[in-house]
Amino acid sequence: MLESKSNHIYAYGTIGGDYTGAAFAEALRAAARCGDPVVHLHTGGGSITDGVLMITAMQQAGRPTTVVVEGLAASMGAVFMLSATRIRIARNALIMVHAASIDGGGNRRALEQQIETLHKVDDVLRAQFYRRGISRATVDGWFDGADHWFTADEAIKWGIADELTDAVATVAVARDVRPAAVSKITAALTCRVPFAVSSAGSTRKRYDDYTRDELLDMSERDPKRFRELLNEKYE
DSSP, X not given: OEEEEXXXXXXXXXXXXXXXXXXXXXXXXXXXXXXXXXXXXXXXXXXXXXXXXXXXXXXXXXXXOEEEEEEEEETHHHHHHTTSSEEEEETTOEEEEOOOOOOOOOSHHHHHHHHHHHHHHHHHHHHXXXXXXXXXXXXXXXXXXXXXXXXXXXXXXXXXXXXXXXXXXXXXXXXXXXXXGOEEEXXXXXXXXXXXXXXXXXXXXXXXXXXXXXXXXXXXHOHHHHHHHHHHHHO
């Protein structure tokens, strides 16, 4: 989902899938005509090329920009958020950083070219962290091939984000719904919701029923279940 309201942009979903870099750049230009752009972000990542275009658009906005991480900023989403002048993060949001990956195959020469490309892409992505004043040694450690998860407090500690926010209500704007009829959803994770009840009568925990530590542990031990919970929350 990519929707705008005045100077606010709601970028939820896969970069390059649910919205393109070009569409985001257009939305950003429109938002900048209304004031300093504020991007409300929830994404598991996506296309590097679309993400780089989004970064360029933010850096050329001509106004101070803010990114508010409202659920998840992972992979390319985490790199994109660094392009903002200021980064705010909901207290129970999560950030994940890792090196670039590619789907490929072929002979030895093709694989060597893919490895060379990945090195160049990683250099481009690392540069966004260096702009935040994070040391090269620290950033290199985050690009070691593993997934590195950060709570909101940890993101502040490591200089990935600037400011914590409380739970916020965002506006989900459907393309076929008039602005006056938009539905409001809670985007941060502090809101508690009842357990879901299955047809057999048993209870099943939802995303908001887990503690932050439980979610971090699940993201490492059972990433499939973790993604399912995220999808249920923001579907």
